[in-house]
Amino acid sequence: MAVEPAQVAMTLSDQLPILQILIPLVTAPLIVLIGSRRLTWTLAFTASALSFVIAILLLIQVIDGSVISYQIGGWAPPLGIEYRVDAANAFVLLLVSGISTLVLPYARESVKFEIPARHHTLFYAAFMLCLTGLLGVTITGDAFNVFVFLEISSLSTYVLIAQGSYRDKRALTAAFDYLIMGTIGATFFVIGLGMLYMATGTLNMANLADRIADQGANRTVRAAFAFIVVGMGLKIAIYPLHLWLPRAYTFAPSAVSVFLAATATKVAIYVLLRFTFSVFQPAFLFEVNTLEFIILPFALLAMFAASFIAIFQSDFKRMLAYSSIAQIGYMLLGISLLTETGLTATIIYLFNHGITKATLFMGVGILVLRSGGSFYNRIQGMGKTMPWTSGAIVIGGLSLIGVPGTAGFISKWVLVEATIEKGWWPVSVLIVLSSLLAVIYVWRMFEALYLKTPLAGTDYKEAPLSMLIPIWILALSTIYFGFATDVTLTAARAAAQGLLAGSAGMM
Amino acid sequence: MGFELTQEYILGHMNYWLFSVLMMTGLYIVVAKGNLVKKIVGLNIFQTSVFMVYISMGKITGGTAPIFPQDMEIDPEVVYSNPLPHVLILTAIVVGIATTSLGLALIVRIQEEFNTIEEDDILKIERAIVQAENAIHGDAMGGRA
Numbered sequence: 001m002a003v004e005p006a007q008v009a010m011t012l013s014d015q016l017p018i019l020q021i022l023i024p025l026v027t028a029p030l031i032v033l034i035g036s037r038r039l040t041w042t043l044a045f046t047a048s049a050l051s052f053v054i055a056i057l058l059l060i061q062v063i064d065g066s067v068i069s070y071q072i073g074g075w076a077p078p079l080g081i082e083y084r085v086d087a088a089n090a091f092v093l094l095l096v097s098g099i100s101t102l103v104l105p106y107a108r109e110s111v112k113f114e115i116p117a118r119h120h121t122l123f124y125a126a127f128m129l130c131l132t133g134l135l136g137v138t139i140t141g142d143a144f145n146v147f148v149f150l151e152i153s154s155l156s157t158y159v160l161i162a163q164g165s166y167r168d169k170r171a172l173t174a175a176f177d178y179l180i181m182g183t184i185g186a187t188f189f190v191i192g193l194g195m196l197y198m199a200t201g202t203l204n205m206a207n208l209a210d211r212i213a214d215q216g217a218n219r220t221v222r223a224a225f226a227f228i229v230v231g232m233g234l235k236i237a238i239y240p241l242h243l244w245l246p247r248a249y250t251f252a253p254s255a256v257s258v259f260l261a262a263t264a265t266k267v268a269i270y271v272l273l274r275f276t277f278s279v280f281q282p283a284f285l286f287e288v289n290t291l292e293f294i295i296l297p298f299a300l301l302a303m304f305a306a307s308f309i310a311i312f313q314s315d316f317k318r319m320l321a322y323s324s325i326a327q328i329g330y331m332l333l334g335i336s337l338l339t340e341t342g343l344t345a346t347i348i349y350l351f352n353h354g355i356t357k358a359t360l361f362m363g364v365g366i367l368v369l370r371s372g373g374s375f376y377n378r379i380q381g382m383g384k385t386m387p388w389t390s391g392a393i394v395i396g397g398l399s400l401i402g403v404p405g406t407a408g409f410i411s412k413w414v415l416v417e418a419t420i421e422k423g424w425w426p427v428s429v430l431i432v433l434s435s436l437l438a439v440i441y442v443w444r445m446f447e448a449l450y451l452k453t454p455l456a457g458t459d460y461k462e463a464p465l466s467m468l469i470p471i472w473i474l475a476l477s478t479i480y481f482g483f484a485t486d487v488t489l490t491a492a493r494a495a496a497q498g499l500l501a502g503s504a505g506m507m
Numbered sequence: 508m509g510f511e512l513t514q515e516y517i518l519g520h521m522n523y524w525l526f527s528v529l530m531m532t533g534l535y536i537v538v539a540k541g542n543l544v545k546k547i548v549g550l551n552i553f554q555t556s557v558f559m560v561y562i563s564m565g566k567i568t569g570g571t572a573p574i575f576p577q578d579m580e581i582d583p584e585v586v587y588s589n590p591l592p593h594v595l596i597l598t599a600i601v602v603g604i605a606t607t608s609l610g611l612a613l614i615v616r617i618q619e620e621f622n623t624i625e626e627d628d629i630l631k632i633e634r635a636i637v638q639a640e641n642a643i644h645g646d647a648m649g650g651r652a
Contacts, residue, residue, distance in 0.1 A: 144595055151602045155609055162613060169620040170633055176613045180537060180546060183606050187554055190599060194560050197592065314644050375644040 013057070017070035017083040020054045020093065021136050023047050028128040035121055044124040045104045048131065052097040059090040065494055069141070077141070078204035084141030088495035091347065092138045092270045095354050099262045100131050102358070106470040107255035109463075110365050114253045115163050123163060129156035130259070134267045143193050143203045143279070146271060147186065150235070154182045157264060161252040171251035178244040185234025185241075192227030195220050196279075208279050222286045228275050229290060235268035238295070238332060239302035242325045249321035254365025257317065261324055262358035266350045269331055273346065277499040282338050296336040300430055302329030307437035311444070317364045317374040319441055320357065323400060326434070327353050333427070334415055341418035343496035348414055348488050352399070352407035352481060359396035359474040363389055366467050370460040376444070381454030389463050390449050392475040397442040399478040402435050407481040410488070522563035529556035541626040543617065547610045554603045558596045565592035 012019075027047035031040050062068060062085055070083040085093075107127075115123055133153025137146050158179045164171030197203055199220040200211040212221055230241075237245040245265075249257050280287055303326050310322035331353070334346030366389045367379045383390040399408035412431060419428040462468070481488055517524070533556060536549025570588035575581055618624050621632055 144598075148598055148602070151605070155602075155605055158609055158613070162616065165616065165620065170636065172613060172617045172620060173629055173633065176543065176610070176617065179606065179610050179613065180550060183550055184534070184537070184553070186602075187557055190557055191560070194557065194564065194592075198564055203595075314641070375640070377644050 014070075016054050016058055017068060017085055017139060018072065020051055020058065020097075020139060021083075021132060023050050023054075024128045024135065025132040028125045028132065031121055031125045031128065037117065037120055040121045040124045041104070041108055044128055045101070047128060048097065048101045048104055051131070051135065052094075052101045055090065055093040055097045058085050059087075059094050059491070061085075062087050062090045063491060063494055065498060067498075078202050078207035081145055082141040082204060082206075083139050084206070085139060086495075086498045087491060088273070088347065088499050089138045089270065091351065091491050091495050092267060093135060095266060095351055096131070096134045096138065096263045099354060099358055100127075100259060102470040102473060103255055103259045103262075103362075106258070106362055106365070106467050109467055110254045110369055113369050114167055116166060119163065123160070126156045126159045127256075127259070129153070130160060134263055137267050138270060141205050143196065143205055143208060147190055147193060150189070150271075151186055153264070153267075154186060154235075157256075157260065158182070160256040160260075161248050163256065164251045164253050167253075168251050170247070174244070174247035174251045178248045181234055181241075181244045185231045188227050188231030188234070190231075192224045192231060195224035195227065199224065205274070205279050209281075212279065213281055217284050217286060221280075225275075225280055225284075225287060225290070229272070229295075232268055232272045232275070236265055236272060236332075237325055237328055239298045239305065239325065239329065242302070242306070242328075245325060246318055246321040249324065249361075250315065250318045254361065254368055258358050258361040258365065261320070261361050262354040265324070265328060266354055269328070269335075269346070269350055273335065273343070273499055276335065277343070282500070288338060291336040291338060295332050299329040299332035299336060300427070302326055303333070303430065303434040304437065307434055307441065310441045311437060313441075314377075315375050316367070316379060316445060316448075317361075319445070320360050320364065323438070323441065324357060326438075327357070327400075329434075330412070330415060330431070333431070334418060337418050337422050337424070339418060339422055340493075340496050340500055341414065341421050343499060344489070344492045345411065345415040345418045347492040347495045349411040351488055351492070352411040352478070355474050355481070356396050356399040356406075356408055356478050359392055359471060359478060360400065362467070362471040362474065363393035363396060366463040366471065369463065369467075371458070376448040377452075378455075380448045380452035381450075382460060383449035385454060385458075385460045386462050388468055389471065392468075392471045393449065394446065395475040395478060397445060399482070401438045401442050405479065405482045407478040407488075409482055410485050414489075522559065526556050526560045526563075529553075529559065543614045543624040543626065544611070546626075547607060547614070550610070551603065551607055554599070554606075558599060558603075561592040561596045561599070565589040 024047050027043055031043055034040075034043070058068065065087060068085040069077070070085075071077060072081045072083065075081070111120060111123060130153050133149045133151070133156060136149030137153065140146055140149060158175045161178060162172055162175035193203065196208060199215070199218065200208055202208055202211060234241045249261060252260065276282065276287060276291070282288065306322045306325035306329065310319045310326065313319040313322060331346045331349045334342045334349060364374050366386070367382060368374050370386065371378050371382065373379070395406065399406035402408040402412040412435065416428045416431055419425070419431065530553055533549045533551070533553025537546050537553065540546055540549060565588055567586055567588050570586045573587040573590045614624055617629070621629050623629060
């Protein structure tokens, strides 16, 4: 691969990997330059829909386990930057661009309500940059490029979260906290990359994997691994590093919460997967130890502690934020098993939880739009006045618990299967027990929506169709993926095999 | 694993010592200082320490700037420094500037809304907001909030 002559990409389909990034990236300044409030949304939506189509085309090409390598500017890797699409990242690309395409129609009404009109163009520009960053992190095969795109997405995320300040000024401090912690995380990640470069002299992921495999573990490589895990841990919100998350999700504008909850942490988990399984070899003892003795306990702790905190929230949106931290615990649990089934479980969890959480956060956003707040006693009884919205929320809630027939059940089922396969049956019991905590917090939401009488003097209209359609597409897809498990399981297995094949699969 | 703490070892790793000191200084300021502007300054020092590692990493003793002579007759005697880490850091510096400016912009907005940029005062204001919220929304939940 290293000295292969640069192939000339002639047809449009050869250029798909770069177009995936280029379209949203170019749209962002275009929106600002045109500056027309009418065109803004259309432009953003078109760009997002195009990248969704590209993501589907890419996934179709790689689902059989093949790999697309795109050389930027015709410079052959490992010297040039390479975009490398395999089943794992094509799957994540699909999730990110799909969610963004559904969020944008929803955002139209929600943003009109929550953000002053003069900031709309800049809001959508920042949104496009955030999308670019997340897609870029996922598609690139160059380690330093990951950092650059990570910062593009993070910086625009801070801006998007701060937009919540028109409703609650605490959004500003939430964004500031996230900025501090996110920057520390990203800088740790760069330190890790620097050490990898010192040890190997390359930044191309496939090349890194080979050279690390050749020279084995030494202190520099181990330190690099530690820095990368902690740095990404801050972005993922691994349990003790999660402090930025509840506030950021609670105070961000509704549309932003939907997008971040469904994609940002998932992309960070993908990066962790890529580094633990492709760049570093899972055969290294230090890596096994890190995952088993550090990540696993924290994952279990997150499943219980965060679920427990979620039970006692009086704010629906904040409850969902804590539930996200708990769900991240399940995904990390799948990683720490270090088996193919465990990895499949993590990838499928990543996708299913993405659509589930997007449904729920969209629901909250609609309730906020109508009632002006997301506190339980503010939204009580709204199940009767807004049956469609609340119906979708209930489906999302059921999927969050993992009731059979929903996507959430499949992901938990595969995870339990993976733990039993590994022989860790106490962990399987813990998964089931922590799901019971989810029953409690989902019940509290159900109770507020359906069993309480509506507040006197309120008569809320059902949500506008532009919001109902996206939320129902997501709600129905949680049911669809609960029955049609072949689609997600095949893709997740292919992804897991690709990742576990390590450098062999990458070269 | 075994290494001796000789004078050569200490002096030879001077860039790493300085990096560690600078990094810890920055991180300490971020954590310990209550003033938001000081936190951003700390964050800058923290990031700069990483720039230093990268830049010193590319330097080779006796190495010169990696530019080939115009006639392209390369003297094999000449040692060149590795330009790649330096170029990477150019990107990282740009990212650092963007972070700093965004952080400062957020501080300006915080000052407008909260009338203070001291963390303790902001926390007090936020705690008051939460208490006010709980008074309305907590009681309605049967005091369970």
